[in-house]
Amino acid sequence: MDADRCLKMLKALSDETRLKIFEMLKGGKLCACKILEGLNITQPTLSHHMKILCDCGLADAERDWKWTHYSINKDALKALTDWLNGENEGKI
Amino acid sequence: MDADRCLKMLKALSDETRLKIFEMLKGGKLCACKILEGLNITQPTLSHHMKILCDCGLADAERDWKWTHYSINKDALKALTDWLNGENEGKI
DNA sequence: TTATAGTATTGACAAATATCTATCTGATGA
DNA sequence: TCATCAGATAGATATTTGTCAATACTATAA
Numbered sequence: 001m002d003a004d005r006c007l008k009m010l011k012a013l014s015d016e017t018r019l020k021i022f023e024m025l026k027g028g029k030l031c032a033c034k035i036l037e038g039l040n041i042t043q044p045t046l047s048h049h050m051k052i053l054c055d056c057g058l059a060d061a062e063r064d065w066k067w068t069h070y071s072i073n074k075d076a077l078k079a080l081t082d083w084l085n086g087e088n089e090g091k092i
Numbered sequence: 093m094d095a096d097r098c099l100k101m102l103k104a105l106s107d108e109t110r111l112k113i114f115e116m117l118k119g120g121k122l123c124a125c126k127i128l129e130g131l132n133i134t135q136p137t138l139s140h141h142m143k144i145l146c147d148c149g150l151a152d153a154e155r156d157w158k159w160t161h162y163s164i165n166k167d168a169l170k171a172l173t174d175w176l177n178g179e180n181e182g183k184i
Numbered sequence: 185t186t187a188t189a190g191t192a193t194t195g196a197c198a199a200a201t202a203t204c205t206a207t208c209t210g211a212t213g214a
Numbered sequence: 215t216c217a218t219c220a221g222a223t224a225g226a227t228a229t230t231t232g233t234c235a236a237t238a239c240t241a242t243a244a
């Protein structure tokens with residue numbers, strides 16, 4: 001885990017809508033359509049946000065038939081918080 | 093610690109310059125002029141960034157004669173990482 | 185009071201970005 | 215093959231924000 005990766009994750013979390021999505025996903029895996037229900041944004045906007053969350057590694061996407069299920073990548077999250085807390089040793 | 097406060101902290105950390113400052117301060121308390129030395133920005137820009145870091149609670153400012161010393165507020169940092177990790181119980 | 189020095193504020197501007205509409209893609213089922 | 219549907223991409227726009235130069239503030243020292 002380096003500062004660049006950390007910065008990317010922090011940028012991903014530093015938007016109100018994406019932080020809301022993050023909170024929703026903390027409760028467990030969710031389909032894109034379910035996430036969309038809880039937010040006042042359009043589908044392309046959600047798609048854009050999910051890409052940012054996935055690209056930085058904080059979220060994982062899993063296609064199941066026609067739906068995409070998203071979940072938090074707990075290892076990435078832990079790497080981020082460890083880095084912030086100064087426990088910069090190894091991993092990810 | 094609520095999501096709003098968390099969002100403010102994440103926004104504060106989601107800028108490359110401020111994350112560098114954060115890293116510097118993780119090594120210990122620093123004078124503004126020392127921070128400035130390690131960054132290619134002007135003094136007003138640093139002042140602007142320090143205000144953001146202090147306003148969200150992640151950094152503390154301490155005036156000593158004519159110099160201002162900045163440090164990380166470890167309680168605030170822990171509250172942030174706890175919140176991200178889902179340990180949302182109480183405090184700050 | 186006046187000069188000096190470290191830090192903060194203001195105002196302007198350019199770059200980044202969150203959002204939308206419109207459209208595309210890819211897979212399924214008739 | 216064609217229609218349908220979930221999700222992705224493209225292009226445009228408005229807002230946010232990082233930066234600077236200029237200036238103000240505040241405390242000290244002469």
